[in-house]
Amino acid sequence: MALLEVENLHTYYGKIHALKGISLSVEEGEIVTLIGGNGAGKTTTLNTICGIVRAAEGRVLLRDEDITLLPPHVIMSRGVVQSPEGRKIFQRLTVMENLEMGAYSRNDVHGIASDLEFVFETFPRLKERQKQLGGTLSGGEQQMLAIGRALMGHPRILLLDEPSMGLAPLLVRDIFRIVKYLNEQGTTILLVEQNALMALAVAHRGYVLQTGKIILSDEATTLRENEMVRAAYLGEHEGAASLRSENR
Amino acid sequence: MAQVTQTRRLGRITLDADRLSSQYFGWGALIATVRIFWVIALTSGLFGTPADDLYRTVSDALGSFLWAYAAVGLVALLATLYSRSRGEEPVSSTRLFINYLGVIFFLALSARVASVVQADPARYPITLWGLQLVNGLVLGGVYALVALGYTLVYGILFMINFAHGEVLVMGTFGGWFALTYVLNLGDGTFEVGAASVAAVLLPLLFAVLFLPLETLAARAGRKRTARAAEPDPTWVLTLFSLPVRFLVGALIGYGLLQALGGFAPHVYEAITTIVALLFVVAVGMIVSMLVAITVERIAYRPLRGAPRLTPLISAIGASFFLQQAMLNVFGPSKRAYSRPKLIDGTINVRIGDLGTIPVTKTGIIVVVVSLVLMVLLYTFVQRSKTGRAMRAVAEDKPTSALMGVDVNQVIVITFAIGALLAGAAGVMMGFHNQSFNFRAGFIPGLKAFTAAVLGGIGNIPGAMFGGFFLGLVEALGPTMLGINAEYKDVIAFSLLVLVLVFRPTGIFGEVLAEKKV
Numbered sequence: 001m002a003l004l005e006v007e008n009l010h011t012y013y014g015k016i017h018a019l020k021g022i023s024l025s026v027e028e029g030e031i032v033t034l035i036g037g038n039g040a041g042k043t044t045t046l047n048t049i050c051g052i053v054r055a056a057e058g059r060v061l062l063r064d065e066d067i068t069l070l071p072p073h074v075i076m077s078r079g080v081v082q083s084p085e086g087r088k089i090f091q092r093l094t095v096m097e098n099l100e101m102g103a104y105s106r107n108d109v110h111g112i113a114s115d116l117e118f119v120f121e122t123f124p125r126l127k128e129r130q131k132q133l134g135g136t137l138s139g140g141e142q143q144m145l146a147i148g149r150a151l152m153g154h155p156r157i158l159l160l161d162e163p164s165m166g167l168a169p170l171l172v173r174d175i176f177r178i179v180k181y182l183n184e185q186g187t188t189i190l191l192v193e194q195n196a197l198m199a200l201a202v203a204h205r206g207y208v209l210q211t212g213k214i215i216l217s218d219e220a221t222t223l224r225e226n227e228m229v230r231a232a233y234l235g236e237h238e239g240a241a242s243l244r245s246e247n248r
Numbered sequence: 249m250a251q252v253t254q255t256r257r258l259g260r261i262t263l264d265a266d267r268l269s270s271q272y273f274g275w276g277a278l279i280a281t282v283r284i285f286w287v288i289a290l291t292s293g294l295f296g297t298p299a300d301d302l303y304r305t306v307s308d309a310l311g312s313f314l315w316a317y318a319a320v321g322l323v324a325l326l327a328t329l330y331s332r333s334r335g336e337e338p339v340s341s342t343r344l345f346i347n348y349l350g351v352i353f354f355l356a357l358s359a360r361v362a363s364v365v366q367a368d369p370a371r372y373p374i375t376l377w378g379l380q381l382v383n384g385l386v387l388g389g390v391y392a393l394v395a396l397g398y399t400l401v402y403g404i405l406f407m408i409n410f411a412h413g414e415v416l417v418m419g420t421f422g423g424w425f426a427l428t429y430v431l432n433l434g435d436g437t438f439e440v441g442a443a444s445v446a447a448v449l450l451p452l453l454f455a456v457l458f459l460p461l462e463t464l465a466a467r468a469g470r471k472r473t474a475r476a477a478e479p480d481p482t483w484v485l486t487l488f489s490l491p492v493r494f495l496v497g498a499l500i501g502y503g504l505l506q507a508l509g510g511f512a513p514h515v516y517e518a519i520t521t522i523v524a525l526l527f528v529v530a531v532g533m534i535v536s537m538l539v540a541i542t543v544e545r546i547a548y549r550p551l552r553g554a555p556r557l558t559p560l561i562s563a564i565g566a567s568f569f570l571q572q573a574m575l576n577v578f579g580p581s582k583r584a585y586s587r588p589k590l591i592d593g594t595i596n597v598r599i600g601d602l603g604t605i606p607v608t609k610t611g612i613i614v615v616v617v618s619l620v621l622m623v624l625l626y627t628f629v630q631r632s633k634t635g636r637a638m639r640a641v642a643e644d645k646p647t648s649a650l651m652g653v654d655v656n657q658v659i660v661i662t663f664a665i666g667a668l669l670a671g672a673a674g675v676m677m678g679f680h681n682q683s684f685n686f687r688a689g690f691i692p693g694l695k696a697f698t699a700a701v702l703g704g705i706g707n708i709p710g711a712m713f714g715g716f717f718l719g720l721v722e723a724l725g726p727t728m729l730g731i732n733a734e735y736k737d738v739i740a741f742s743l744l745v746l747v748l749v750f751r752p753t754g755i756f757g758e759v760l761a762e763k764k765v
Binding site: 093 | 633636639640644646647649650651652654655
């Protein structure tokens, strides 16, 4: 029995068929990554799991319990916690208040305190800046806050949407190191990434998404060797192209 | 809108016309305001009676200075416009115009005040200004409370709840029915009815206070037993079951009240009256809250995903519906809000030996209660978990939902809080004006909306400031301009138009983020 099981998920935005039957599963203790190009439906998949977007068809199971049609705040309180794309820090709340928002659905004072301690141990920067407004943090700090805020919800499964987006390469490495560390500390993670190379390096398994469908799924190490994945996402061509544009 | 600014280099000095123009406006407004206060303070004898020619000379000098200031500004404005018209890139000059007009406005205002007040200083004693100041604060307290409702809802939903004025007057009605109930209990005497109301409510309060005793005692006991291995001393309390504790609490409350009635009848009457008044206010607040929650559920929530104009129209519809419903159910006639003796009458406030100002007790209550409620609200929004969630939802609804916040619930709480404040304002307004009818909420509602816009809608301290500011302008404005007090509505709404044209984000307003607009 998988921790999270997604069966044949279909989602529409108006008339646009965004997800065309996604099925995936995440086992306890795993890092599973969902890679794919722009508009493949990665974020939509996460948002459908979280209940922000309604599924038209299919089911989302958390330990065999159907959570598909529950409202987002209930899904969150069941332990499916998302750190959204673009970080979505509350700009006008302080760092501390942002973290407290992450623990909004919880009442166990001691659990919250120990999670806060864990977050501050993992991200000492946040502890230094706890009184600062969220909007005044740098991009990397905001990403740390977004992850920390999600951790405050004590996730059974953490959904990370593009944690490396818009960060400098050095910071990207930091973030992935943290993702791996969190997993070693026992957090199950579903990681959505455009940076397929890094994602496959930390993940156990991976799914490749293309225009709303899963076209490949395998062990992360196998995916890294796969010709198609290499061409499309790890893309020597693409990588070279982006390098060239950087030089210009 | 990209504001193109043009900077000109004159040797090593950089001239930024737009910034200079803002500073020009700021100083002009300041000097004009100083002149107004100078004239008022000295003619009314607040600083004794200085040599007549001294204050007149200073006042006239300030006036002449302002004229010169305006003339210099005009030359600078024309010069800048000329140079900009010759520039190759188009530069917007709207701001310059606006700032210049602002200075002219303040200049005219100060000239008018000076001429009116100096013409006949005897008609403007300090007591008049004091009285108007008090009136302004009372009006302002009501406006501020109601404005908070507009601003809270706008902050979260970006819609103007036009039914808020009706929510306010529903509170007045609720309070009126509670008041009538108390009066009927006492056969027309509030104090007698109040005694019976208090005889029920106070014991009930005590009973409720006694309910959590066991948990409190248990917690204290746990701490103690954790330290030393002694037997739990709270066993006596745990003997009492819930209904027993309730009864004991009620009996103690009742006993205390009766004892008070025997030993200190004056205190007894004051306390029972206060309890009954709180009861009246509470009923008004609850009625307002229920109305607001219903309106939200029926008229706004189904339109959550609709374009922004749709709930606005729905709000106007809800406003008309409530007004017509009240007209048909309660009739058009005015109803009297009779004051109990405790809050009736005035208190004379002496200002040195310049005279006394009669301040109504209800006026004092309005100002004090509104300030207390505002502090409570601010603390709630800033410190409590729900307040934090309100701020989070105001900023980003989907992300708040991801954090486990029930967004709809927070929206309902926001409406409820706004309505509670409006209900309190409605009942206090009833007691202060002593009569009302179904239309009594319309104008105050619009004024409070004006106040919210004035302070920067969506901004909580802004609404408080805007409320008091508008109240003061309304009370002092006609006196300053030497015109009939009937013009106060004209002044208030002119102010709304001016603010909307010249500073749409309000005095405290932040620049709205693009996503909000």
